[in-house]
Amino acid sequence: MPVHNADIAAVFEQIADLLEISGDNPFRIRAYRNAARVIGGLGLDVAAALGGGRGVPKLPGIGADLAGKLREIADTGSCKLLGELQRRVPAAITELLKIPGLGPKRVKQLHDALDVATVNDLRAAVREGRVRKLKGFGDKTEGRIRQALAHGGAGGGERMPLAVAAQYAESLAGHLAKARGVETVTVAGSYRRMRETVGDLDILVAGRDGGAVIERFCGYDEVKEVLARGNTRAAVVLKSGLQVDLRLVAPDSYGAALHYFTGSKAHNIAVRKLGQAKGLKINEYGVFRGAKRVAGDTEESVFAAVGLPYIAPELREGSGELDAGRRGKLPELIELADLKGDLHAHTKASDGHNSIREMAEAARGRGLAYLAITDHSQRLKIAHGLDSRRLGAQLDEIDRINEGLKNFAILKGAEVDILEDGSLDLPDAVLERLDLVIGAVHSAFALPRRKQTDRVLRAIDRRCFTVLAHPSARLIGAREPIDLDMARVIRAARARGCFLELNAHPERLDLNDAHCRMAAEEGVLIALNSDAHSALDFDNLRFGIGQARRGWLEAKDVLNARTLAQLKPLLARTMGG
DNA sequence: GCCGTTTTCGGCCCGACTGTTTTCAGTCG
Numbered sequence: 001m002p003v004h005n006a007d008i009a010a011v012f013e014q015i016a017d018l019l020e021i022s023g024d025n026p027f028r029i030r031a032y033r034n035a036a037r038v039i040g041g042l043g044l045d046v047a048a049a050l051g052g053g054r055g056v057p058k059l060p061g062i063g064a065d066l067a068g069k070l071r072e073i074a075d076t077g078s079c080k081l082l083g084e085l086q087r088r089v090p091a092a093i094t095e096l097l098k099i100p101g102l103g104p105k106r107v108k109q110l111h112d113a114l115d116v117a118t119v120n121d122l123r124a125a126v127r128e129g130r131v132r133k134l135k136g137f138g139d140k141t142e143g144r145i146r147q148a149l150a151h152g153g154a155g156g157g158e159r160m161p162l163a164v165a166a167q168y169a170e171s172l173a174g175h176l177a178k179a180r181g182v183e184t185v186t187v188a189g190s191y192r193r194m195r196e197t198v199g200d201l202d203i204l205v206a207g208r209d210g211g212a213v214i215e216r217f218c219g220y221d222e223v224k225e226v227l228a229r230g231n232t233r234a235a236v237v238l239k240s241g242l243q244v245d246l247r248l249v250a251p252d253s254y255g256a257a258l259h260y261f262t263g264s265k266a267h268n269i270a271v272r273k274l275g276q277a278k279g280l281k282i283n284e285y286g287v288f289r290g291a292k293r294v295a296g297d298t299e300e301s302v303f304a305a306v307g308l309p310y311i312a313p314e315l316r317e318g319s320g321e322l323d324a325g326r327r328g329k330l331p332e333l334i335e336l337a338d339l340k341g342d343l344h345a346h347t348k349a350s351d352g353h354n355s356i357r358e359m360a361e362a363a364r365g366r367g368l369a370y371l372a373i374t375d376h377s378q379r380l381k382i383a384h385g386l387d388s389r390r391l392g393a394q395l396d397e398i399d400r401i402n403e404g405l406k407n408f409a410i411l412k413g414a415e416v417d418i419l420e421d422g423s424l425d426l427p428d429a430v431l432e433r434l435d436l437v438i439g440a441v442h443s444a445f446a447l448p449r450r451k452q453t454d455r456v457l458r459a460i461d462r463r464c465f466t467v468l469a470h471p472s473a474r475l476i477g478a479r480e481p482i483d484l485d486m487a488r489v490i491r492a493a494r495a496r497g498c499f500l501e502l503n504a505h506p507e508r509l510d511l512n513d514a515h516c517r518m519a520a521e522e523g524v525l526i527a528l529n530s531d532a533h534s535a536l537d538f539d540n541l542r543f544g545i546g547q548a549r550r551g552w553l554e555a556k557d558v559l560n561a562r563t564l565a566q567l568k569p570l571l572a573r574t575m576g577g
Numbered sequence: 578g579c580c581g582t583t584t585t586c587g588g589c590c591c592g593a594c595t596g597t598t599t600t601c602a603g604t605c606g
Contacts (some may be wrong), residue, residue, distance in 0.1 A: 017580085025578080026589090027579080027588090027589055028578050029578090029579065030578085030579090030589080031578040031579060032578080034578090034579085037591070040592095060579095061578090061579065061580095062578095063578065063579050063581085064578095064579095064580090065578060067578085068579070100605090101595090101603090101604070102604085102606090103603060103604050103605085104603095104604095105602080105603060106603070106604085115586085135597095136596085136597070136598090136602075136603080137596090137597085138596065138597055138598095139596095140596060140597085141591085141595090141597085142594085189606090200606090202606085228594055228595075228605095229594090230593065230594055230595095231593095232593075233593055234592070235594090235605095235606095245605095245606075247593095261606090263606085265590095265606080268590070269589095269590055269591095270593090271588075271590095272590045272591075275590095276589095276590080277582085277583090278579095281590090281591085282590080282591085283591055283592070284592075286590095286593085398584090403604080462602090543598085571581090
């Protein structure tokens, strides 16, 4: 069984949980959690990188000891420390940490005093009224646990796709903006960092009448339950199940608060450490030297206080952005307005909802100058995929429509299935008539790594191949990514002069951020495409831009940030057979 | 367990809210 970054991260997380319940040194626990985050967010496949007997690459927060454990997990899939901890503490007990209100101390107490080791044990203890008798527990705490258990065991914890959360966030922010004394409302947190999913919403309000804002927040129509309610903070659960935290600050603390609540945790800790080294204390109210407030009106002032330029929210993950900032090496991130065209869209010929002309006009309405029509190929029966004859007819139609278009070009393409053996789902004769061939995996998702990678590489090898669409084939929250050696795919793409897609559909956002960064570092251009199935879907490009920025992409890294004139020679290498 | 433009040892981010407390621990973000 190959060991991937996610497996290694899971072992480190498990160790951290068990150490925490054992009451171990909190900083040691933090080191394991930090390592899990670093490994989990890494583009490079660690186990594969160690394969050739090479040393563990130097990673932030991973010293000699953790590097040793990294190698051990890569080799064996687990590590001795985890085994020892599991003999001391029942492994299932970490499930209890997911219950809101239960942390390591209380879980340990439940275990030591009541012999509770599983969610079912806890259920029984609650039913028999034993929990409320424990020191430090009470009727309310037991009631909260009972309620959490009734709501389907451990924690709600499901993350929501960014695009879904955006609908709740934008209407709630609009609602709050109407409260008395409000100056600014910003949705901060992972939402502002444009993470592909969010666990909750953090809304920051700058204003002068806290009571009115908290009142309006807790009284919002969509609120199902108020979890906490103070003078400067409140938390609710919406009917959709989404948790929303509200924070209130005075307008002159707005910059410091916005920085603080945008996070991530790792980024904040790193910034505060920098501040500490300069004798500064940084919190959500400002930057302080002793009792004197020296910055905090704006985010820029907070960064400046610790000697950094402004760092865009999408970069604030504690993955090298502080270092890059200090050295003046921050990327000039791509923006929506940089896109000149879109290279992946469907029409009602396959599974889209609009005609070629309607799609082109919608794209032009967004300020784009070109659009590739890329309907599905014949194998995808469910999507009414096109065979050679139907595709040929579509190409003739595109020629006719193009003749009547001013300042806009429709490119001829197809989203061709990469079959299980790596061959393409349409014959060369018709593919050679296209401006670009987008290849995609839509079947045999479960192939083992070697076979899956060879399959994709074989497709990329074809001269006519242009763009690898949604390379991991994942659907966020619904389908795991295929097991692909992305480093090999990226190297092959570079060698063949073809491109990888960042599919902007909110369920895909594929490539992910780490792989975008990896591709750009290797010099492989990214095609940032909507995969629009209707004229409305071009709206999704903004989520793709968010992901691209998280992947440190600049306009120069993106294929369709080029004008049509610049694009054509890049496609020509693969065009026309 | 990590790390070093004060440090190879002694630090390690900071504050709000809740519940069970007579002054604070635990949890959360």
